[in-house]
Amino acid sequence: MTLTDTTIRNAKPGPKARKLGDGGGLYLLVQPGGSKLWRLKYVFADKEKKPTLCRYPEVSLKEARRRRDEARTALALGRNPADDKKRAQLEAGQAIANTFAKVAEEFLEKSSLEGRAAVTIKKSQWLISLLLPKIGNRPIAEITPAELLAAIKVVHDRGHYETARRMRSLSGRVFRLAIMSSRASNDPSSYLQGALVTPRIKHHAAIIEPEKVGGLLRAIDGFEGQPLTRLALQLTPHVFVRPGELRRAEWSEFDFAKARWTIPAPKMKMRQAHIVPLSKQAIEILKSAEVLSAGQQYVFSSMYPGTRPMSENTINAALRRLGYSGDEMTAHGFRAMASSLLNESGLWSSDAIELALAHDNSSSVRGNYHRGQHMDERTRMAQWWSDYLDELRSQMPGVD
Structure with missing residues (x-):
């Protein structure tokens, strides 16, 4: 018997946990407290496994079946689906650690430890915040010169040429930190030389007579x-x-x-x-x-x-x-x-x-x-x- 969304929604908790099977080892475990967990039963290396896939309704019936099918494919190839899940979680964590936003955060922490003035760090935070909407969540190794330029142009095209210049310069320091920590191999900011309008130097007004x-x-x-x-x-x-x-x-x-x-x-x-x-x-x-x-x-x-x-x-x-x-x-x-x-x-x-x-x-x-x-x-x-x-x-x- 396969499950339906109506069956799952109407499943009521009892004094003990009960299973609602869907086929292929997939079943829904209804807990006495009312929570509903997707689980997958399979055998790997002569041992029975029952890992939890996720909660319902966070993961729908359709998505649970897709994950079951992926797990069966992994088993057919001789892999433990639980190991694949751990590997995917590790890769996701590494991906977050390798985003522009994460490396920029490390750059600011490093600046603070090096004794940079608080006002300097505050300005750096502000400049980085201008870049984050476009490239903050992007893996830093994948950011292209065109992407970086598009992020800077949001400010540049409003006529804020000096701010745009500082954004390019600061982003270069973030990219170089990523290169030093083997999370990137290229600094796209270096290709933007000449791409931005050079701001006119404005001297501080002074009385000298x-x-x-x-x-x-x-x-x-x-x-x-x-x-x-x-x-x-x-x-x-x-x-x-x-x-x-x-x-x-x-x-x-x-x-x-x-x-x-x-x-x-x-x-x-x-x-x-x-x-x-x-x-x-x-x-x-x-x-x-x-x-x-x-x-x-x-x-x-x-x-x-x-x-x-x-x-x-x-x-x-x-x-x-x-x-x-x-x-x-x-x-x-x-x-x-x-x-x-x-x-x-x-x-x-x-x-x-x-x-x-x-x-x-x-x-x-x-x-x-x-x-x-x-x-x-x-x-x-x-x-x-x-x-x-x-x-x-x-x-x-x-x-x-």
Whole structure:
């Protein structure tokens, strides 16, 4: 007697488990609790086997019969159907481990273990999330250049050329990790050179004219917003570090006795610890900040709840409040200001200026040598720079 869907639906549980046969060794086991399991009875190597195929109704009668027929074919070829099932499960697990999404997840974990900055990892997560809808579930070894390009073009064709460029670059690092772990043999991103529109380089807006710098400094002194924000604005031109380095500055990093601020490697773009010599003016501003945030982790903490650094938009928002548009001045623009005016002064070596800006050195050995060699010069330059800023601030427009 073969089963029907109606018979199966109407089968009621009893005090004991009971079998409803369908033929060819397939039967439905109705449990006392009401669950219904498909099972297959067969003999392999002179031993009776009764593996569970799956539950009903998750697996229909038609599908259960198909699996029974596959098992009978395997038996005819001398294979144990249970072994085939285990092999299929293993292959399915390997397939999941070899998808682009899985390898990308491993790439992010590796980046975290290597000490990459949290903001860098967050940006990588975002870029990867843009790729996942198209290629996330695809086996990474099977992704073609055309598939990768189609995933990137979703963003590229909206005019976000820089984001698309970063997606291609980051995907290449994921593919190379797959190659190193023998899960792929090819990096399709390498074939996309020239396939995307090259974005125009957009420099951070900066004020570099001495008279306008003086006006900006006076405007900052008159800032009427949050006191910590004003102090962050005042300190930025003196130390000209990257905005993220300033807002995440911690009190434990400062040594006022030595007039030094040591930024740990994980916070630096180039992953190298960076020493910032502090001028008298910079220390005075920090001492004022200490009155407001002493006992907290961050020098410039957020107002609510005060346990996180200030927002990455705080300085730029303050500049807009002072009347400076994004085309005139940005938080990053203080670095361009310092670079331009320090170089124009002719008083300091280009190496000292580049080291003060924490720009990369092509050779780590040369970089270590220069960091030590130019510290005295950088210390003198830091004080000269702060004195020069004070001079610019004190000069009223049109007065020599």
